[in-house]
Amino acid sequence: MNYFGIGMRYNDIMELDHWLRRRIRMCYLKQWGWARKRIGELIKLGSPKYQAILTGLSRKGYWHLAxxxxTNCGLSKQYLKNQGLVSLRTLWIRIHYPA
Structure with missing residues (x-):
């Protein structure tokens, strides 16, 4: 959160944070590539088996599948946080409402 990030509205930050998480989920799906790998990884991350199979076999684009x-169960906010993703919302609140 640099100089211009301080002046952004809360709704803009939330929208950007949502877009960033979806983009990262899309990159994970793209990295896994083939359907079998996608299904296996989603199940390993805790997605329901039936939903993981539907998502893995879908011919939709990566952005849609994200x-x-x-995908949201397996690559949850908590998982992304554990991987090192910093929430823009948390940073914005920390800057605007210091405790």
């Missing part, structure tokens, strides 16, 4: 139930 917002499916199975």
């Amino acid at each position: 917002k499916t139930y199975a």
